[in-house]
Amino acid sequence: MEKIIVPHEYNYIGAFVSLGCNLTCDYCINLNEENSTRKSVSRKPMSGKDWAKAINRLSILNDDLPITLQGGEPTIHKDFYELVNGVNDGVKLDLLTNMIFDVDEFIAKIDPKKFTREAKYAAIRVSYHPGQNDIDDLIQKAKKFDKAGFYIGIYAVMVPQNQEHIKAVQEKCLAQGIDFRIKEYLGFDGQQWHGTYKYDEAISQKVEKYCDCKTTELIIAPSGHVFRCHSDLYENRTPIGHILDLNFDIEQIHRPCYVFGHCNPCDIKVKTNRHQIFGHTSVDIQNIRELTKEERLALENNANFGLGLYNYEKDKEFIHD
Ligand code: SF4
Numbered sequence: 001m002e003k004i005i006v007p008h009e010y011n012y013i014g015a016f017v018s019l020g021c022n023l024t025c026d027y028c029i030n031l032n033e034e035n036s037t038r039k040s041v042s043r044k045p046m047s048g049k050d051w052a053k054a055i056n057r058l059s060i061l062n063d064d065l066p067i068t069l070q071g072g073e074p075t076i077h078k079d080f081y082e083l084v085n086g087v088n089d090g091v092k093l094d095l096l097t098n099m100i101f102d103v104d105e106f107i108a109k110i111d112p113k114k115f116t117r118e119a120k121y122a123a124i125r126v127s128y129h130p131g132q133n134d135i136d137d138l139i140q141k142a143k144k145f146d147k148a149g150f151y152i153g154i155y156a157v158m159v160p161q162n163q164e165h166i167k168a169v170q171e172k173c174l175a176q177g178i179d180f181r182i183k184e185y186l187g188f189d190g191q192q193w194h195g196t197y198k199y200d201e202a203i204s205q206k207v208e209k210y211c212d213c214k215t216t217e218l219i220i221a222p223s224g225h226v227f228r229c230h231s232d233l234y235e236n237r238t239p240i241g242h243i244l245d246l247n248f249d250i251e252q253i254h255r256p257c258y259v260f261g262h263c264n265p266c267d268i269k270v271k272t273n274r275h276q277i278f279g280h281t282s283v284d285i286q287n288i289r290e291l292t293k294e295e296r297l298a299l300e301n302n303a304n305f306g307l308g309l310y311n312y313e314k315d316k317e318f319i320h321d
């Protein structure tokens, strides 16, 4: 297949293999019907074979930029092993998982070299969710992975109400030689916003404004559709293309957006880039202004202005499985 060039400026490639999950965390952005329209996001998922085909067509100019398999929980995809083993050797894969799967089967089916690269953080990053997955189970599984030659780490979000517990779990893991890292809590806890954001108003959820927005991330939905940003993915706005479309290309342009104010914290937060250097933000936003009366009316009537209409019928031309 024709290659898709992923430019130097790109800092992240997220392959959202499945937005479904085998856990039910009450704060989950994917499962919270109030915050997200997950049902409508779940268009027909790509097969493992198509995912591998899509990943193999990416020509990544930054040779240390991995493709991160994530979700939801990516390992629940029915063809997960076929997907991973279908990816060409030499492609760098990362995995974000809750590790609720059969570790022995994973180790038997996947060569550690699929998830091996030079980096300051683990290629397999396990998220610990208090009350959902058990830390002792995760520690035992992480040890098995480590013994089999995988670079694995456990991560937890420092939820304000759970700080003492997370610190205790961190100590427990570090004492057993497990790489355990803490992630910043992002979002609104009912009283205040947590996190550092480049454009504070962007996540207010209270305004809709116009802006021009350019991303440095490739966001691929379970269906293979490519979105401008996490907010578009979760809200199932119009995609900018399909990863298997022969005509799809990454354009480094500012695109018009009429829902500035409803951005997702993942896109707006100031964070570390893949070199672990702080100060990076996924999107660059310019020309923020109020909507005109006509634009607001069009938005209320669900107009897709700026992005054009996506022809889902056309998908049949390049999805065969
Ligand atoms: S493990 Fe992650 S994806 Fe699954 S329910 Fe919890 S937060 Fe959501």
Ligand code: SF4
Pocket (backbone or CB within 6 Å): 202, 211, 213, 214, 228, 229, 230, 231, 232, 257, 258, 259, 260, 261, 262, 263, 264, 267, 283, 285
């Ligand atoms: S302004 Fe926000 S919602 Fe619009 S494209 Fe950028 S990140 Fe996405």
